[in-house]
Amino acid sequence: MKSLPAFAFAYRGVLVSLCPLSCALPPWSGLAPRVEIAAAALLLCLGLGLRLAGVREIGGRARVHSAGARDLVSSGIFATTRNPLYLGNALAAAGATFLLAGPLAAAATGLYLGLLYALVVRHEERVLLSLWGAAYRDYLERVPRWIPRLGGSDFSGRSREPYSWSEVLRLEKWGVLAVACALVVSFAFPDTLAALRQRAELRTAIGALSILVFVVLFVRRASRSKRKHGLIFHAE
Template sequence: MRITVGNFLFRTRNALFPLLYLTLFLGGQHVSENAVAMLVAGAAIALLGQAIRILTVGLDYIVRGGRQRKVYADSLVQTGLFAHCRNPLYLGNLLMIIGFGVAANNPWYLGIAMPLFFLGYACIITAEEHYLLGRFGDSYRHYCAQTPRLLPRVAGLCQTLDTFAFNWRRVIVKEYTTLCMTLLVLVLLSSRALNVDARGWQVSGGLIALILLACFAVRLLKKSGRLHAGPLR
């Protein structure tokens, strides 16, 4: 059952998951009266998740999104952050989901949307593990025995960071949409939590415009071929 649900969510997550983010802005209730503290704590957690994603993509990369909206892998990547955690990209996503919820200080998101996110990712991970086990067999069993599913193994992390050349170009090309989304959500949540006036919303609007402009510029450079990540695994 979880495998079937996971495959469905893998195909539809780009359409369904953004709908859950809308609950960040529902209602006027708050979990804590200290909105600023919640905002700072949540932003720190979300940015940590984004940093993990950036490290993952910059050190060693797997092709995301599968093939024809189905789980797929050409090879079993076990280096970079994948040597310390089997799902570092999903770990980053989950931290961002938690961070957004804390920053929003919104009981609707924390009580309904966030558990649905966790359940959804649990099903997706199960579906991916089922596929990888069938494709790579004993190699994947050995990898699972040596590497945690989500909570990363810290031992040897410094050596990994020293060993791999960090590919900033690949980060920009492959991660720009997620990074723009993270910054946009944090700007909107900050404006809401700080209860800014009309001038504050002008500043927020300017930041949003700059983020969207940067995203659009990267997309144009990528489509034109002037900006590319280089060979992938």
């Protein structure tokens, strides 16, 4: 049976799909619509920027189903924070729920993902320590887990050149497109967005849809895991 951190790592993509549940929270309208949109846009852009910077260092390895690493990456954004991808995901998700349902939803999303990624990182760090030993322990001691350290440096040097920005955008094109469209629509129709937030039935529908998506993704992920283990046992 998987430990809780190992389960959180294996199912992290599935568990993230529950973030829209926070949209069921009542909206808070203490700010002008354009101010709320600007705050949400800041979260979205910060989150996307962190993720793109992380992908520039590790490329397609940003999406994996098993913990581990072919080489220890400590350059670029990884010299300032050990988990730019997870931090970026959390900020972007908080920004998205801010747009949909306001600051209470954003705070709930940030708290949920903070707890989820804390478990995920515990599993990853344990695996990487077993793989890289003293080199990774030195990295843990010198680079913060979450809050980026200003003036970070490549203390271990680069093992390879970073990916080109064109390759990064190819890998992350759907996320970039989604953020761009969300911001354009939000700034173009701020009052309409504010009015939609007040509709409880719409917020409830978003939450219900997220549960449905979660169930579908969970079943697919569990089935894939079962087939994988079945093949391993058959080979043995």
